[in-house]
Amino acid sequence: MPIPPARIVVEDLHKTYRIATRAATSPRPWPFARRAWRTIEALRGVSFVIEPGTITGLIGPNGAGKSTAIKILSGILRPSAGHVSVGGLVPWADRIRHVGRIGVVFGQRSQLWWDLPVEGGFALLRDIYRVPPDRYRARRDRLVDTLGLRDILDQPVRQLSLGQRMRAELAAALLHAPPLLILDEPTIGLDAPSKLAVRAFVQELNRTEGTTVLLTTHDMHDIEALAGRVIVIGHGRVLADSPFETLRATTLSGRRLTAEFDGPAPPLLLPDGVTPLSQGGQVLELGFDPARIAAADLIRALASAADMHGVVLSDVSITRPSIEEVISRFYERHGAAG
Numbered sequence: 402m403p404i405p406p407a408r409i410v411v412e413d414l415h416k417t418y419r420i421a422t423r424a425a426t427s428p429r430p431w432p433f434a435r436r437a438w439r440t441i442e443a444l445r446g447v448s449f450v451i452e453p454g455t456i457t458g459l460i461g462p463n464g465a466g467k468s469t470a471i472k473i474l475s476g477i478l479r480p481s482a483g484h485v486s487v488g489g490l491v492p493w494a495d496r497i498r499h500v501g502r503i504g505v506v507f508g509q510r511s512q513l514w515w516d517l518p519v520e521g522g523f524a525l526l527r528d529i530y531r532v533p534p535d536r537y538r539a540r541r542d543r544l545v546d547t548l549g550l551r552d553i554l555d556q557p558v559r560q561l562s563l564g565q566r567m568r569a570e571l572a573a574a575l576l577h578a579p580p581l582l583i584l585d586e587p588t589i590g591l592d593a594p595s596k597l598a599v600r601a602f603v604q605e606l607n608r609t610e611g612t613t614v615l616l617t618t619h620d621m622h623d624i625e626a627l628a629g630r631v632i633v634i635g636h637g638r639v640l641a642d643s644p645f646e647t648l649r650a651t652t653l654s655g656r657r658l659t660a661e662f663d664g665p666a667p668p669l670l671l672p673d674g675v676t677p678l679s680q681g682g683q684v685l686e687l688g689f690d691p692a693r694i695a696a697a698d699l700i701r702a703l704a705s706a707a708d709m710h711g712v713v714l715s716d717v718s719i720t721r722p723s724i725e726e727v728i729s730r731f732y733e734r735h736g737a738a739g
């Protein structure tokens with residue numbers, strides 16, 4: 402029977418952890434001290450819907466509740482309240498069927514067997530997921546080729562470099578062709594070429610197989626490269642749910658213009674929407690709001706000021722705030738910084 406596409410519906414999800422602490426007032430020494438309990442509300446009413454075939458980033462500062470949400474969606478944890486459906490299944494209640502339909506990669510943990518060669522781990526996963534031999538062979542060969550694993554198949558997992566291990570983990574998570582791939586910090590610790598390779602692979606998988614991808618990461622370049630939509634969590638609540646560009650436009654829309662002259666930077670009567678950032682010798686830096694003044698008008702004003710003072714505007718560059726700056730400002734604004 403074909404596996405239905407992975408539509409994810411999360412409604413009013415709550416998760417409270419109860420942790421034991423030693424009662425501060427207890428006269429008895431540990432371990433005889435009376436226990437006290439403290440509760441941590443990791444999720445306080447999270448709701449979202451993810452359509453099949455999309456790539457969504459789940460981001461938020463440390464301790465926001467992302468891993469808790471991911472663990473609930475993977476069927477590892479049971480929520481305290483709320484409802485979740487993934488392709489019609491409730492992850493923690495229909496756990497066995499559910500894990501057969503998802504692939505999960507945790508950047509900090511391995512799902513492969515440390516002492517087994519990569520190939521042996523794949524074969525065990527084939528048996529666990531009951532992938533028919535002919536389907537397994539075709540799938541394995543494709544993943545091995547696309548992820549460049551041929552040379553490491555006989556190596557024990559513990560000997561692999563981090564980049565090699567992550568590629569093997571991706572293959573391991575996808576051997577049973579799940580319609581949903583959950584990635585938790587998939588590029589953590591990887592060098593730049595390995596990060597690019599992981600991102601390109603995930604994009605290609607989504608494009609060619611329509612795999613739904615849910616990604617948590619602190620690497621904002623993962624988000625920029627992959628996620629059409631970001632769900633921002635802070636203090637256990639959804640703070641934003643939109644395309645990244647919308648978040649940028651509503652958070653930090655300004656631009657920075659750097660102008661260089663062939664002599665001293667001329668004085669300039671600043672138009673509306675422009676703020677001085679720095680001025681030194683032949684270089685002038687300005688901040689401007691593109692909704693209030695067009696870049697072309699600002700450059701024209703600079704060129705004519707230069708002309709009036711007998712210098713030439715020799716170079717101009719315009720930059721947008723980096724994705725890290727946008728996200729940090731957003732967290733600050735919502736009091737969600739970790």
Ligand SMILES: Nc1ncnc2c1ncn2[C@@H]1O[C@H](COP(=O)(O)OP(=O)(O)OP(=O)(O)O)[C@@H](O)[C@H]1O
Binds near residue numbers: 469
């Ligand atoms: N097993 C647990 N027992 C008790 N508290 C927990 C447990 N797991 C997480 N928490 C608490 O729940 C809150 C949310 O943690 P969670 O790991 O979901 O955050 P996160 O967004 O994934 O953070 P990070 O980016 O640092 O990984 C934190 O306050 C954390 O201390």
